[in-house]
Structure formats: C-alpha cells, structure tokens
Amino acid sequence: MNTARSTPNIAFIKYWGNRSEELRLPMAPSLSMTLDQPTVEITVEEAETFAVRSFLTDGSEKALKEKDISRFRKVITRMQQYLETIGADCALPASIAITVRSHIPPAIGLASSAAVFSCLAKAVSGFVAPTLKLSPKQESILARLGSGSAARSIYGGFSSLEEGSGLELGSAWSEQIADERHWLLYDIVVVPAMEEKKVGSTEGHALASTSPFYKDRIEAIRSRRQKECIDAILSKDFEKLQRVTEEDCLDMHHVMETSTPPLHYLNEETHRIVNAIRALRTKEHIPVLFTMDAGPTVHLVCPEEAKNAVLSFAKAQKGCTIFETKVGPGASLIE
Numbered sequence: 061m062n063t064a065r066s067t068p069n070i071a072f073i074k075y076w077g078n079r080s081e082e083l084r085l086p087m088a089p090s091l092s093m094t095l096d097q098p099t100v101e102i103t104v105e106e107a108e109t110f111a112v113r114s115f116l117t118d119g120s121e122k123a124l125k126e127k128d129i130s131r132f133r134k135v136i137t138r139m140q141q142y143l144e145t146i147g148a149d150c151a152l153p154a155s156i157a158i159t160v161r162s163h164i165p166p167a168i169g170l171a172s173s174a175a176v177f178s179c180l181a182k183a184v185s186g187f188v189a190p191t192l193k194l195s196p197k198q199e200s201i202l203a204r205l206g207s208g209s210a211a212r213s214i215y216g217g218f219s220s221l222e223e224g225s226g227l228e229l230g231s232a233w234s235e236q237i238a239d240e241r242h243w244l245l246y247d248i249v250v251v252p253a254m255e256e257k258k259v260g261s262t263e264g265h266a267l268a269s270t271s272p273f274y275k276d277r278i279e280a281i282r283s284r285r286q287k288e289c290i291d292a293i294l295s296k297d298f299e300k301l302q303r304v305t306e307e308d309c310l311d312m313h314h315v316m317e318t319s320t321p322p323l324h325y326l327n328e329e330t331h332r333i334v335n336a337i338r339a340l341r342t343k344e345h346i347p348v349l350f351t352m353d354a355g356p357t358v359h360l361v362c363p364e365e366a367k368n369a370v371l372s373f374a375k376a377q378k379g380c381t382i383f384e385t386k387v388g389p390g391a392s393l394i395e
C-alpha cells in the first residue's frame with residue numbers, strides 16, 4: 061500500500077521554536093487534537109525522476125511553487141537518511157513521484173502542512189513496509205522531518221510531540237495521549253480574512269528565541285503546562301483545558317509579537333471574535349475555548365453540549381468562513 065489519508069490538528073500547547081531548525085527538533089513539548097477533516101491523500105510511487113503534483117478537490121491541478129517542490133525534495137532526502145539509520149537503506153528509491161490530492165478548501169486557512177507531511181510519512185511507511193514495518197513512533201519521526209506539527213497528526217485523538225533529547229534525525233517523536241473515542245470535542249473554525257501568510261511557520265520558528273519572553277515560555281511548558289493539559293484531557297476537565305490552552309496560545313502570540321522582527325499573525329477581527337466569545341461565555345456559561353495558530357483564524361473548541369450554541373455564534377460573525385470539524389482518527393493507509 062502506498063496511498064495514505066490524513067488531516068490537520070489543532071494545538072492546545074503550541075510548538076514554537078526549535079533546538080535544530082534543520083531537523084525540526086522542538087525546544088519544548090506540544091500537544092494537539094487531530095481533526096477529522098479536511099482530508100489530504102498522498103500516493104508515493106517509484107519514478108524516473110523526482111516529481112510532485114498536487115490536485116484540488118475538483119480534479120484541477122494546482123501549480124506548485126519551486127520552493128514547495130524543493131521542500132518536498134529535501135524532506136524525502138531526510139526521510140531516506142532516517143530510514144538508513146533504522147536499517148531500511150534503499151527501501152525508498154532515489155527518485156519518487158508524489159501525488160497530493162487535497163480536500164482543504166483554499167478559503168479556510170487551516171494550515172495544511174501538518175496534514176500533508178503526516179500523510180506523506182504514512183504513504184512512505186506503506187511504501188517501505190515490504191522491507192521494514194515502521195512503528196507509529198517511527199512514522200511520526202518521518203512526519204516531523206517535513207513539518208514539526210505533522211508528527212502529531214500520525215495519531216488520532218490527542219497526541220503530544222515530545223521534546224526528546226539529542227540532535228539526531230530520530231531525536232523527537234509523537235505519542236498518543238488518548239484516542240478519538242476518549243472525548244468528543246468539536247473545533248468550529250472561524251476564518252476572518254484570507255490573505256496568504258507573510259511569514260510562514262518555518263521562518264517564524266527561527267525568530268522565536270529573539271523574544272525576551274521565549275525562555276519563560278519554554279520553562280512554563282516544560283515544568284507545568286504540558287502536564288496540566290495532559291491531565292485535563294485524561295480527566296475530561298474542560299475548564300482546566302480551557303485555562304491552559306488559552307494561556308499558552310496568548311503566550312505564544314506574545315513571544316511572536318516581541319521577537320525581532322515582530323510577527324503579528326492576529327488581526328482586529330481575531331481580537332473582536334475572541335472578545336465576543338469571552339462575553340458569551342461569561343453571560344451564558346457555555347463551555348468553549350479559543351485558540352489561534354500562526355494566522356488570524358480562531359478555533360473554537362467545545363464539547364457536544366455546546367456545539368449548537370458555538371455554531372450559531374460562529375455563523376453570526378460577518379464576513380467569516382466557518383468550518384465544522386471534530387476529533388478524528390489520524391493518518392491511515394487507504395490503498
């Protein structure tokens with residue numbers, strides 16, 4: 061089997077900053093919920109020359125930029141190097157063709173790199189399976205080499221990217237905290253504006269350490285936040301999850317905004333929506349939390365009982381695109 065399907069994830073404890081930019085080895089652990097959609101499918105095949113092609117839901121081909129193709133090329137080389145270290149030399153041929161079928165609507169602003177690179181890792185795992193059957197931990201390492209947050213989408217439900225130690229290709233991987241049947245949480249995604257990001261996460265990670273608040277952030281996650289978040293998930297304590305998730309999100313944006321140069325991913329609409337959801341929460345005691353990644357999109361996470369109220373709130377936000385998702389099963393081989 062060499063075709064896989066995967067999805068994005070939404071982080072409760074955010075990954076921001078590396079100890080090795082080149083190998084995407086994180087400075088601190090992070091934690092997320094894997095979403096059930098939108099999906100990406102990737103096929104990996106042997107080919108005469110290296111090629112990447114990408115298709116949209118309507119079947120039309122999306123022209124890839126040279127920088128996207130070279131990211132894939134670099135990631136495949138890294139994956140081959142990692143496979144060598146675990147005894148699967150030459151399991152992945154020098155030249156492969158990668159076909160991406162993305163069902164991520166261009167207008168929803170959900171970072172697709174987590175979905176794409178977890179999917180690529182799973183497809184590569186399927187391809188090399190006759191030589192060596194990879195464990196999910198090894199698949200998450202392959203995914204991490206493409207995009208740090210992608211390591212977490214290998215698993216369904218709730219998973220962490222562990223900090224690990226050392227500076228080897230395999231020095232950090234993901235672990236599952238609880239599967240998708242553990243806790244039915246929804247993520248109602250509210251997308252205020254659809255400009256392309258000026259500074260992508262890869263460049264952003266490299267600036268993290270220039271913020272005077274970066275060290276404290278790393279320390280807080282290592283000593284307390286990651287554990288609080290795991291506890292909140294295991295005990296299904298929504299209030300605790302809300303507290304630690306919002307604290308970590310605002311802290312990450314504070315680090316971003318105080319780095320040199322500063323990175324401003326949130327806009328006025330983001331702040332307006334966050335204030336409105338806070339007001340609604342105070343007034344109607346609805347269990348809902350907000351969190352934002354490297355963009356103005358607001359993720360409203362809530363349990364089943366609050367879903368309808370949160371959806372009507374989201375739909376009332378003028379000019380926003382709404383996307384409804386829930387906890388999902390993670391990456392899998394489909395063919």
Ligand code: DP6
Pocket residue numbers: 070071073074075076084090171173174206207208209210261262263265353354
């Ligand atoms: C803010 O995983 O997108 O979404 O490894 O360079 O692809 P690369 O970075 P990426 O960084 C994620 C940043 C974040 C937080 C998170 O998802 O944990």
